[in-house]
Amino acid sequence: MPATDPVHDVVSGVYLSESRRVLATLIRLLGDFDVAEEALHDAFRAALEQWPRDGVPSNPRAWLVSAGRFKAIDAARRRKRFDSLDEIGEDTDLGAVDPVEWTDEESVEDDRLRLIFTCCHPALAPDAQVALTLREVCGLTTEEIARAFITPAPTLAQRIVRAKAKIREARIPYQVPTPAELPARLETVLRVVYLVFNEGYAASSGSVLTREELSSEAIRLGRLLVDLLPEPEALGLLALMLLHESRRLARTSESGDVVLLEDQDRSRWNREQIDEGSRLVERALTSGRSGPYALQAAIAAVHADAGTPGETDWDEIVGLYDLLLLRDPSPVIELNRAVAVAMRDGPAAGLSLIDGILARGELRDYRPTHAARAELFRRLGKTRDARSAYERAIALTKQEPERRYLQRRLAELKDPGPSAERRGAV
C-alpha cells in the first residue's frame, strides 16, 4: 500500500496514539504478553486491510482490541485442533463481552497501570524491569533499547524473553497493587523511571541522540504516571526530571566538557520545563506526603529560581537537605548537604562535615567526595591538600569528560590564573 494513502496514514496515527493502550488491554484479556503482542500486530494488519474497504471505525481502539482478541482466539483454536492442547477454556467465547465496555476510558487507563506495575514487579531483576518497561509500556524496539544501554541486542532480547517467562511461570498477576501494597510498589516503578532518565542524562557514553530520547521517554513515562496516579512522589519525580532536563543545553560545552551548575549560562535553561517543574514541586509539597523525589526536586527548583549563582538561597537548600536526610538518611545526601553548608557558611564548615563522613569510613572511594574536598581546599588556599584530593578524584573517575574537567582544575592549581578564583562549589 503506498505511504500516501490517507487510510494508511490514519492507521499509522492510530498506531502511535493507541497501540500501547490496545496492548495493555489485550494482555488483560488474553493473559499472556507474547500472545497479546502477536494479537496487536494481527489487529493492525487487519486494520490495514479492512479500513480502506469498510471505512475507519468510529471507535478504532475498541475495534482493534476486538479484532486482536478474535485473531488470538482463532489462532489458539487452530493450534488446539492440531496439537489437541487444552490451552483455551470455555470462557474465551468472543460474543460474551461487549468490546466497547472493556475498552472504555477507565478500564483502559487501569490496564495501562496494570502493565506498568507488572513490568516493574519487584520479583523481576532491576535490569529486566527497565527493559520490559521500555519495550512494553513505551513501545521501543529491542534494538533501540540495546543501543541506548550499549548492550548487545541478543542479550537484551534474552532479558525480555526471560522476564516474560517469569511473569508466566511464577504467575505474576496483571494487577494494580492494593492500597496497602501501593507505596512500596510505586517506589519500584519510580526507581525504574528515574533509572531510565539518568541513563539518558548522565554523560557516560552512547550517542547524544539516543541519550536524549531515553530522557524524554522517562519524562513521558513520568507524565503518564502523574495522569494515572497523581501521588506526591510521582509528581516529585516528574518535577525532578523536568528541572534537570531544563539544564541539558547548558551543562555540556561545545567540546563535550562538563559545565558545572554555577558556570552554566542560565539563559540557556529551558524556562518552560522549569515553570512546569516548579508548579509540580509545589503540588507535591503541599500534599504533606512528599518524599525524597519531591524534596530533591525542591532543591533543583531553588537553583532554578536563582538568576545568578550568587543569588542562590543556600539556607533554603540546606534546610531541604535536612528534611531529605530525615526521610532518606544516606551518606551521599550528607555529602551534598556539606557542599551546600560550605556555600552558606564557608569552605571550612563544609570540609569538617565531609571529614566527619570519611572518619566514619563512608564514601572513601566515592569520586565526588574527593572532588568536593579538592574544591574546598582550593578555596581555603591549601594548594597541596587540594592537589592530592584532585589526584584521588581523578584516579576514581571512569568517565572521560569528568576526567578532563578534573585534570583542568588540577592544572589551574599549579598555575592559578585570574579566572580560577571566581569558581565556587562542586
Place this chain on the structure above:
Amino acid sequence: MKYLCLVYLSADKLHAVHDRECKACGDDMRQRGIMVAAEALQPIETAATVRVRGGKLSVTDGPFAETKEQLAGFYLIEARDLNDAINAAAKIPPAREGSVEVRPVRDLIPDS
C-alpha cells in the same frame, strides 16, 4: 519422625532425569505409605525473596539468601498468584530475621 529430603541439581542437569522416573518414585513411596508431600520446583530464575525489616516488606528477584543463612524450614502453600504468595510469605515469622524464598511449584509431565 519426619525427614525432609531436599533435591539439588546444577542448571544443566535440571532435566537429566525424566519426570516419568520421578513420578514412579513418588508413586512407590505413596504405596509404601511413607510419602507426606513432594513437588518439583520451577528453576531459580522464577524465585522471589521476601524479607520484612522494621515492619516493611521488601521483595527482590532471585534467591538471595546470605551465605550464612541456612535452610531452616519450609511451608508449602496454596496461593492465587505470586502477589498472594508474597503476602503469605511475609507473615512467616522468620521473614523478620532472615529471608523467605518463594518459588513456584512445577507439575511433572510424566508422559512427554
